[in-house]
Amino acid sequence: MRPVLRTLSLSLLIGAAGAAAAAIGEGPVLPGASAAPPPTSFSRQVLPILEQRCVVCHSPSGVGYKAIGLDLRSYEGVMAGSIYGVAVIPRHPELSPLIAVIQKNRASFKNLKMPPLGKLLSPAETDMIGRWIAEGAKDN
Numbered sequence: 001m002r003p004v005l006r007t008l009s010l011s012l013l014i015g016a017a018g019a020a021a022a023a024i025g026e027g028p029v030l031p032g033a034s035a036a037p038p039p040t041s042f043s044r045q046v047l048p049i050l051e052q053r054c055v056v057c058h059s060p061s062g063v064g065y066k067a068i069g070l071d072l073r074s075y076e077g078v079m080a081g082s083i084y085g086v087a088v089i090p091r092h093p094e095l096s097p098l099i100a101v102i103q104k105n106r107a108s109f110k111n112l113k114m115p116p117l118g119k120l121l122s123p124a125e126t127d128m129i130g131r132w133i134a135e136g137a138k139d140n
């Protein structure tokens with residue numbers, strides 16, 4: 001009786017593990033899931049957001065560049081920051097001005113909100129930029 005039971009519960013366990021693995025494989029990849037998601041790409045995932053929502057002001061002819069010298073057209077520009085200092089602190093989204101100003105609760109950094117007018121970035125876009133910084137803010 002015992003061995004049969006043991007075999008049964010073992011196969012149940014294996015079955016459950018298999019089902020869990022299948023669920024992870026098929027489901028959406030959640031941040032923080034144990035299966036490591038691919039790293040966030042600056043050029044493919046972050047830069048397009050900046051180009052769409054920020055570059056109109058944060059490029060040489062725009063007010064955001066003229067006021068503080070922050071150029072968001074490229075990796076080099078993002079990492080160079082502004083006359084006030086860095087905008088991105090690799091591995092620390094919670095300390096990075098770039099994140100502070102785009103969050104919904106934006107009073108955290110000089111009361112600046114970016115973009116100053118119009119729609120906020122979506123939570124997905126904000127998370128994407130935060131993940132990129134958390135992963136080391138690489139030129140990838």
Ligand code: HEC
Nearest residue numbers: 053054057063064067068082084087097098101114115116
């Ligand atoms: C309508 C123009 C405009 C748009 C669009 C805009 N910005 Fe700005 N941004 C500014 C101006 C002007 C300042 C300077 C404000 C000040 O210092 O008083 C600024 C300041 C900043 C700062 C503060 C830098 C520092 O160290 O003080 C960051 C970070 C920033 N912007 C990021 C962004 C991001 C990210 C986006 C896109 C989501 C964006 N901005 C969109 C105009 C803009």
